[in-house]
Amino acid sequence: MIDSHCHFDFEAFDSDRSQVWARCLAADVERLIIPGVSPTRWPALFDQVEAQPAWHAAVGLHPWWVAETELEPGELQRQIAEQLEAHACVAIGECGLDGAMVTPLAEQEPLFRAQLALAGELQLPLIVHACRCHSDMLRLLKEYRPARGGVIHAFSGSPEIAREYWKLGFYLGAGGLVTYKRAAKTRRAFADLPLEAILLESDAPDMPIQGRQGRRNSPEYLPQIAAALAELRGIPAARVAEQSRRNTEQLFALDEF
Protein backbone atom coordinates (compact mmCIF):
# COMPACT_ATOMS: atom_id res chain seq x y z
CA MET A 1 0.00 0.00 0.00
CA ILE A 2 0.99 3.60 -0.47
CA ASP A 3 0.00 6.35 1.97
CA SER A 4 -0.80 9.10 -0.57
CA HIS A 5 -0.81 11.85 2.06
CA CYS A 6 0.93 12.02 5.42
CA HIS A 7 3.00 14.61 7.26
CA PHE A 8 5.64 12.15 8.42
CA ASP A 9 8.16 15.01 8.53
CA PHE A 10 6.29 16.74 11.39
CA GLU A 11 7.71 16.97 14.93
CA ALA A 12 5.03 14.51 16.12
CA PHE A 13 7.24 11.73 14.69
CA ASP A 14 10.66 13.09 15.72
CA SER A 15 11.03 10.82 18.75
CA ASP A 16 10.17 7.49 17.08
CA ARG A 17 10.07 7.97 13.27
CA SER A 18 12.16 4.90 12.47
CA GLN A 19 10.13 2.63 14.78
CA VAL A 20 6.86 3.87 13.24
CA TRP A 21 8.29 3.29 9.76
CA ALA A 22 9.21 -0.29 10.74
CA ARG A 23 5.61 -0.85 11.85
CA CYS A 24 4.36 0.65 8.54
CA LEU A 25 6.45 -1.86 6.58
CA ALA A 26 5.16 -4.70 8.77
CA ALA A 27 1.61 -3.54 7.95
CA ASP A 28 2.42 -3.54 4.17
CA VAL A 29 2.50 0.26 3.92
CA GLU A 30 5.58 0.48 1.72
CA ARG A 31 5.66 4.01 0.31
CA LEU A 32 4.75 7.47 1.61
CA ILE A 33 3.88 10.71 -0.17
CA ILE A 34 4.79 13.63 2.12
CA PRO A 35 3.53 17.05 0.97
CA GLY A 36 5.34 20.27 1.81
CA VAL A 37 3.41 22.88 3.78
CA SER A 38 5.57 25.99 4.12
CA PRO A 39 8.99 27.33 3.05
CA THR A 40 10.27 27.14 6.64
CA ARG A 41 9.53 23.40 6.74
CA TRP A 42 10.65 22.39 3.22
CA PRO A 43 14.36 21.90 4.10
CA ALA A 44 13.64 19.36 6.87
CA LEU A 45 11.23 17.50 4.58
CA PHE A 46 13.82 17.21 1.79
CA ASP A 47 16.50 16.07 4.27
CA GLN A 48 14.22 13.24 5.37
CA VAL A 49 12.95 12.03 1.99
CA GLU A 50 16.41 12.17 0.45
CA ALA A 51 17.61 9.68 3.07
CA GLN A 52 14.75 7.23 2.42
CA PRO A 53 13.97 6.06 -1.16
CA ALA A 54 10.41 4.93 -0.26
CA TRP A 55 9.37 8.42 0.81
CA HIS A 56 8.49 11.09 -1.77
CA ALA A 57 8.10 14.82 -1.31
CA ALA A 58 5.82 17.42 -2.85
CA VAL A 59 6.39 21.14 -2.48
CA GLY A 60 3.74 23.77 -1.78
CA LEU A 61 2.19 26.29 0.57
CA HIS A 62 -0.69 24.95 2.69
CA PRO A 63 -3.51 27.44 3.44
CA TRP A 64 -2.87 27.12 7.22
CA TRP A 65 0.62 28.60 6.69
CA VAL A 66 -0.43 31.41 4.32
CA ALA A 67 -0.70 34.09 7.04
CA GLU A 68 2.67 33.46 8.71
CA THR A 69 4.51 33.13 5.38
CA GLU A 70 3.54 36.58 4.03
CA LEU A 71 4.71 35.82 0.48
CA GLU A 72 3.55 37.55 -2.68
CA PRO A 73 2.18 35.08 -5.28
CA GLY A 74 5.06 35.72 -7.71
CA GLU A 75 7.67 35.20 -5.01
CA LEU A 76 5.96 31.96 -3.91
CA GLN A 77 6.09 30.69 -7.50
CA ARG A 78 9.77 31.57 -7.73
CA GLN A 79 10.56 29.77 -4.47
CA ILE A 80 8.60 26.63 -5.42
CA ALA A 81 10.23 26.53 -8.88
CA GLU A 82 13.65 26.79 -7.22
CA GLN A 83 12.87 23.79 -4.97
CA LEU A 84 11.61 21.80 -7.97
CA GLU A 85 14.96 22.42 -9.71
CA ALA A 86 16.94 21.30 -6.68
CA HIS A 87 14.88 18.32 -5.46
CA ALA A 88 12.85 15.40 -6.83
CA CYS A 89 9.16 16.22 -6.18
CA VAL A 90 6.14 14.19 -7.21
CA ALA A 91 3.67 17.11 -7.13
CA ILE A 92 2.91 20.68 -6.15
CA GLY A 93 1.18 20.78 -2.77
CA GLU A 94 -0.17 20.78 -0.27
CA CYS A 95 -2.07 23.83 -1.47
CA GLY A 96 -5.68 24.92 -1.61
CA LEU A 97 -8.38 26.77 0.27
CA ASP A 98 -9.78 26.42 3.79
CA GLY A 99 -13.11 28.07 4.53
CA ALA A 100 -12.88 27.18 8.24
CA MET A 101 -9.91 29.47 8.90
CA VAL A 102 -9.54 33.04 10.17
CA THR A 103 -7.49 33.94 7.07
CA PRO A 104 -10.20 34.97 4.56
CA LEU A 105 -10.55 32.92 1.36
CA ALA A 106 -9.88 36.11 -0.62
CA GLU A 107 -6.40 36.21 0.96
CA GLN A 108 -5.75 32.50 0.39
CA GLU A 109 -6.90 32.46 -3.24
CA PRO A 110 -4.05 34.44 -4.93
CA LEU A 111 -1.45 32.07 -3.41
CA PHE A 112 -3.44 29.02 -4.47
CA ARG A 113 -3.79 30.50 -7.98
CA ALA A 114 0.00 30.89 -8.15
CA GLN A 115 0.40 27.17 -7.43
CA LEU A 116 -2.36 26.14 -9.87
CA ALA A 117 -0.68 28.14 -12.63
CA LEU A 118 2.74 26.67 -11.88
CA ALA A 119 1.38 23.09 -11.91
CA GLY A 120 -0.10 23.72 -15.34
CA GLU A 121 3.06 25.31 -16.67
CA LEU A 122 5.40 22.61 -15.31
CA GLN A 123 2.98 19.71 -15.98
CA LEU A 124 2.88 18.50 -12.38
CA PRO A 125 -0.06 17.03 -10.43
CA LEU A 126 -1.53 18.93 -7.47
CA ILE A 127 -2.16 17.85 -3.88
CA VAL A 128 -5.19 19.92 -2.89
CA HIS A 129 -6.59 20.84 0.51
CA ALA A 130 -10.29 21.75 0.05
CA CYS A 131 -12.12 22.40 3.31
CA ARG A 132 -15.55 24.09 3.31
CA CYS A 133 -14.90 25.67 -0.10
CA HIS A 134 -16.11 23.19 -2.74
CA SER A 135 -17.86 25.78 -4.94
CA ASP A 136 -14.79 28.09 -4.97
CA MET A 137 -12.48 25.12 -5.52
CA LEU A 138 -14.50 23.77 -8.44
CA ARG A 139 -14.63 27.26 -10.00
CA LEU A 140 -10.82 27.56 -9.84
CA LEU A 141 -10.12 24.04 -11.10
CA LYS A 142 -12.48 24.66 -14.05
CA GLU A 143 -10.68 27.93 -14.78
CA TYR A 144 -7.14 26.44 -14.74
CA ARG A 145 -7.82 22.81 -15.75
CA PRO A 146 -4.29 21.67 -14.80
CA ALA A 147 -3.27 18.99 -17.32
CA ARG A 148 -1.95 16.40 -14.84
CA GLY A 149 -4.92 16.83 -12.45
CA GLY A 150 -4.27 15.88 -8.87
CA VAL A 151 -5.95 14.72 -5.70
CA ILE A 152 -8.52 16.33 -3.42
CA HIS A 153 -6.98 15.02 -0.25
CA ALA A 154 -9.11 13.89 2.72
CA PHE A 155 -12.22 14.49 0.67
CA SER A 156 -15.34 15.30 2.67
CA GLY A 157 -18.55 15.93 0.75
CA SER A 158 -21.38 14.50 -1.30
CA PRO A 159 -21.25 11.88 -4.07
CA GLU A 160 -22.25 14.61 -6.59
CA ILE A 161 -19.32 16.88 -5.64
CA ALA A 162 -16.90 13.93 -5.67
CA ARG A 163 -18.01 13.08 -9.22
CA GLU A 164 -17.45 16.69 -10.33
CA TYR A 165 -13.84 16.57 -9.12
CA TRP A 166 -13.28 13.20 -10.78
CA LYS A 167 -14.60 14.60 -14.08
CA LEU A 168 -11.97 17.36 -13.81
CA GLY A 169 -9.18 14.78 -13.43
CA PHE A 170 -8.91 14.87 -9.65
CA TYR A 171 -8.71 11.72 -7.56
CA LEU A 172 -10.39 11.69 -4.15
CA GLY A 173 -8.33 10.91 -1.05
CA ALA A 174 -10.04 8.59 1.46
CA GLY A 175 -8.78 9.07 5.00
CA GLY A 176 -9.80 8.39 8.58
CA LEU A 177 -13.21 9.99 8.04
CA VAL A 178 -14.52 6.93 6.17
CA THR A 179 -14.10 4.83 9.33
CA TYR A 180 -16.76 6.95 11.14
CA LYS A 181 -20.40 5.89 10.74
CA ARG A 182 -21.52 9.51 11.35
CA ALA A 183 -19.71 10.63 8.15
CA ALA A 184 -22.65 9.27 6.15
CA LYS A 185 -22.43 11.66 3.18
CA THR A 186 -18.69 11.17 2.66
CA ARG A 187 -19.07 7.39 3.07
CA ARG A 188 -21.78 7.45 0.37
CA ALA A 189 -19.38 9.35 -1.92
CA PHE A 190 -16.66 6.73 -1.46
CA ALA A 191 -19.11 3.87 -1.96
CA ASP A 192 -20.36 5.46 -5.19
CA LEU A 193 -17.10 6.54 -6.92
CA PRO A 194 -15.29 4.20 -9.31
CA LEU A 195 -12.47 2.41 -7.44
CA GLU A 196 -10.15 3.92 -10.09
CA ALA A 197 -10.84 7.38 -8.57
CA ILE A 198 -9.76 6.67 -4.98
CA LEU A 199 -6.43 7.12 -3.19
CA LEU A 200 -5.81 5.92 0.37
CA GLU A 201 -4.29 8.33 2.86
CA SER A 202 -3.73 8.70 6.58
CA ASP A 203 -3.12 12.49 6.78
CA ALA A 204 -1.05 11.56 9.85
CA PRO A 205 -0.47 12.90 12.45
CA ASP A 206 -4.03 14.31 12.02
CA MET A 207 -7.35 12.57 11.21
CA PRO A 208 -7.23 9.57 13.58
CA ILE A 209 -9.39 6.59 12.65
CA GLN A 210 -12.45 5.50 14.63
CA GLY A 211 -11.39 4.25 18.06
CA ARG A 212 -8.20 6.35 18.19
CA GLN A 213 -9.75 9.81 18.66
CA GLY A 214 -7.45 12.33 20.34
CA ARG A 215 -4.32 10.25 19.66
CA ARG A 216 -1.56 10.67 17.11
CA ASN A 217 -2.49 9.19 13.74
CA SER A 218 0.08 7.20 11.74
CA PRO A 219 0.43 5.68 8.25
CA GLU A 220 0.61 2.26 9.94
CA TYR A 221 -3.22 2.40 10.29
CA LEU A 222 -3.79 2.67 6.53
CA PRO A 223 -4.95 -1.00 6.32
CA GLN A 224 -7.88 -0.09 8.58
CA ILE A 225 -8.97 2.65 6.15
CA ALA A 226 -8.72 0.12 3.30
CA ALA A 227 -10.84 -2.31 5.35
CA ALA A 228 -13.51 0.34 6.05
CA LEU A 229 -13.71 1.21 2.33
CA ALA A 230 -13.87 -2.47 1.38
CA GLU A 231 -16.76 -3.01 3.78
CA LEU A 232 -18.60 0.03 2.40
CA ARG A 233 -18.22 -1.29 -1.15
CA GLY A 234 -18.71 -4.98 -0.37
CA ILE A 235 -15.39 -6.03 -1.92
CA PRO A 236 -12.18 -7.57 -0.50
CA ALA A 237 -9.78 -5.17 1.25
CA ALA A 238 -6.98 -6.52 -0.95
CA ARG A 239 -8.74 -5.12 -4.03
CA VAL A 240 -9.05 -1.68 -2.46
CA ALA A 241 -5.39 -1.75 -1.45
CA GLU A 242 -4.21 -2.92 -4.88
CA GLN A 243 -6.28 -0.50 -6.98
CA SER A 244 -5.56 2.54 -4.80
CA ARG A 245 -1.85 1.72 -4.94
CA ARG A 246 -2.05 1.68 -8.75
CA ASN A 247 -4.01 4.94 -8.78
CA THR A 248 -1.37 6.62 -6.60
CA GLU A 249 1.47 5.31 -8.80
CA GLN A 250 -0.31 6.60 -11.88
CA LEU A 251 -1.17 10.08 -10.56
CA PHE A 252 2.35 10.77 -9.29
CA ALA A 253 4.16 8.81 -12.07
CA LEU A 254 5.98 6.92 -9.30
CA ASP A 255 7.76 4.62 -11.77
CA GLU A 256 9.94 7.66 -12.59
CA PHE A 257 11.06 8.09 -8.96
Ligand SMILES: [Zn+2]
Ligand atom coordinates in the same frame (compact mmCIF):
# COMPACT_ATOMS: atom_id res chain seq x y z
ZN1 LIG B 1 -2.13 17.49 4.77
